[in-house]
Amino acid sequence: MDFSVLLQDIPTLLLVILGVPAVLVGYIFGAEFLVRRLPDKNRPQVRPWIWVGPALLLVAGFLFIPAVATLIQSFEDNHGNFVGLQNYADQLGGFPGGGAWIAIRNSIIVWLVVYMILVLSFGLIMAVLFDRVGYETFVKSLIFMPMAISSVASGVIWKFMYWYQPVGAPQTGTMNAVVTFFHHDPVAWLQDEWPNSLSILNNLALITVATWGMTGFSMVILSAALKGIPGELLEAARVDGAGEITIFRRVIFPLMMPTIVVVATTLVIFAIKVFDVPYVMTNGLYNTDVLALRMYNLLYLSHNNAAASAVAIVLLIAVVPVLIFNVRQFRAVEARR
C-alpha cells in the first residue's frame, strides 16, 4: 500500500484538522467583538443574527434556494425555456411500463410498504423477545451493528449472500446453498423478475438488504419505548388472568403506538429516498429502478437536468405528507410546553 500519499498530504491534514475549527471559532469571537462595539440598544437586535447567521446561510444556500430552483427548473427545458408540464409529461406519460413509472411503483409502493412493514415488525419482535433474556445488551449490539456499516458495504455483503451459479455448479452464495439444500433450483435473486415480470422477487431481495441494515434502528427505539411501560400495568393485567399475547395486543401495542408512528415516518422518508442499495446491487436493471437512482442517472449519465428536476419534485411530493405530519407533531408538542 502506498502510504506516502498520507505523508505528502500532512499540510492538508493540518489545515483541515486545525484550520476549519479555527475559522469557526474565529468567526464567533470576531463577530462578538464587533457586536460589543455597538450601542447598547442595538446589541440585542444584532446578536441573534450573528449566532444563527451561518446556519441560515448554509440551509438557505444548500436546501431552501436549491429546492425552489429545482421546482422552477422542472418547468423549463435544458436551455431555460418555459415548457410548462412537458418534463412531467415525459416522465409520467409512459404509464404503466415507461418513463418514471417503474421507479415510482418501486419507491412509493413496493419499497415504502414492504420496507416499512418489515423493519417495524422485525424491530418490534426483537424488542419484545430480547427484553426477556439476560444477554439482551449483547444480542442488541449484534443486530444494531449493520447500522454502522455503509449501504455500499451492505450491498457487497449481500451480493455474496445472493451469489448465483447455474444448476449443477457448486453454490457459493449462502441463500442459494440453502435453496439447493432443499432440492430447489438455484435462484438468481437479483435478476429474477418473478412473478410474470412484475419483479417482486428481486425488489424484495433489495429490500431485504436495507431491512437488514435498518432493523437495529427501529429495535433500539421500540425497545426504549417498551421499557418505558410501567411494569405494574402488565402485572395488573397478568393478575386479571390475561395471557402474554393478549397483554401484547391490548396493553403493550397501544402504548407503543406513538413511538411506532415516529419510527414509521422516518422509515417512509428512508424508503422513498433509497439510493445506495439499488445503485450497488442492480443499478436499477431488471425493473428495480427507484426514484433517487433514476434522478441520479438522468443528472449524471444523460445530463438531462430538466428531467432530473421533474423526478426530484415527484420525490418531494411523495414525502410532503410526512413533512406536514412532522411539522404538526412538532407544533403539538410545542403547544403542550
Place this chain on the structure above:
Amino acid sequence: MSVATASRRESTAAAWSMAWVLQRLQRSLLHIAVILITLVWIIPTLGLLVSSFRPSFKIITTGWWTALAPPFEFTLKNYNDMLAQSNMGSAIFNSFMVAIPSTVIPVTIAAFAAYAFAWMKFPGRDWIFLAFVGLLAVPLQLTFVPVLTFFVAHGIVPDNLSHIGLPPWVGLWLAHSGYGLPFSTYLLANFFRQLPSDLFESAEIDGAGTLTVFFRIVLPLSVPALASLVIFQFLWVWNDLLVALIYVGGAPEVAPLTVNLADLTNSLGQGYQLLTAAAFFSMVIPLLVFLSLQRYFVRGILAGSVKG
C-alpha cells in the same frame, strides 16, 4: 418495575410438575428464537469476513462455511492485493478529509444557531425553527441540480479547488454541512432549551458575556448531546455515497471509500475476492467508532429519530 423484571419472575411451580415443565419449555423456546434471529442477522457479515481471508480459488469453488471446518486455509493475500491494486489506501485518507470537516462545521454552526434559537429573542425565530423541522424531511435530491450547476459555474469542483490551493473537498464539506444542519440544530436546540434558566440568569448577574455563557456553561453541560451528534454526523458522512458521488464522483483521486467501493463493485467482474477485502477495509473505522461509542450513538438515535 420494568417489563423485563415482570416477565422474568421466578418459577413458583414445584419442580417437575406440569406447570414447571411448561414454563421451562417456554423459556427454552424463547432462547432458541433469540439465538436463531441473532444468527440469521450476523451470517451475512460473518460470511463476507470469512471469505475475505480465503484464497481466491476457494472463494469461487466452495461456500464460505466450508472454511470453518479443518483443514483451515486462511490468507491475507486478498487484503494485500486490494491495497496494491485499488486506490483504497488513498480513499481512506479522503474519507477522513471529507468526514472530519463535514462533522466539525455543521455541529459547530448548529451549536451557535441552537443557542440563539433556545436562549435569544429575534423576530421570526419560531417560524425559522419550524422551517428547519420541515426541511428534515426534504429529500436531498431536490438540491443536486442547482447546487451542482452553481459549483461547476463558480469553479467549486475538485480540480479547480486544488489548482487554487484549497482542499479539493471544500464543496463537499459545505454541502454536507448544509444538509446536516436542520437535524443538528433541531437536536441541539431541544437539548439547550432544557438547561435550567437560572444558570443563565445568575451568569448574567455575574456579568458573564454571551461567549462566556456559551463556551463555559452551555457547551460543557451539553457534552452528551454533542457527543451523540458528532458520532451520528461522522458515521452519516463516512457512510454516505450519494452526496459524494454527486460532488466528487468524477474525481476518483479525491473520492472517499464508499465511492471507491461502489466503483470496485461495478467494475470487478472476476476479481471479487478483492471486493471482500475492500468492503471490510471500508467498515473498519465505522465499526471501531460504533463499538467504542455505541452508548452515545444509541442515545443520539433516541434523541432525534427524524433525519433528512
